[in-house]
Amino acid sequence: MLERLNAWLYRHYACTFLLMGAAFLVFGILSLNLIYVLKANIEVILEHGTMIIVDGAGRQFVELIAYGYLSLAFFIVFKCCESILLRRLTEHRG
Numbered sequence: 001m002l003e004r005l006n007a008w009l010y011r012h013y014a015c016t017f018l019l020m021g022a023a024f025l026v027f028g029i030l031s032l033n034l035i036y037v038l039k040a041n042i043e044v045i046l047e048h049g050t051m052i053i054v055d056g057a058g059r060q061f062v063e064l065i066a067y068g069y070l071s072l073a074f075f076i077v078f079k080c081c082e083s084i085l086l087r088r089l090t091e092h093r094g
Helices: 002-011 013-048 050-090
Strands: none
Touching (some): 002 013
């Protein structure tokens, strides 16, 4: 399935470019938001200790880690699209 997706993206470079832009935008938004919320979460945990972890900060911390992995997935999509476009642009046609 990945080979078919790769071949489709290679043939439809305009769609690949749009997907790359969308993935970059989502990665950027998730990453920026993640930094602010994670910083605030850690500050609250350090200020209130274990009591706040039981009250929901621990669950929120796990959710933030999941958002981090989601952000990483969008970054990987961006890098795959970049690789496909670079390969297409630099191929020698004879």
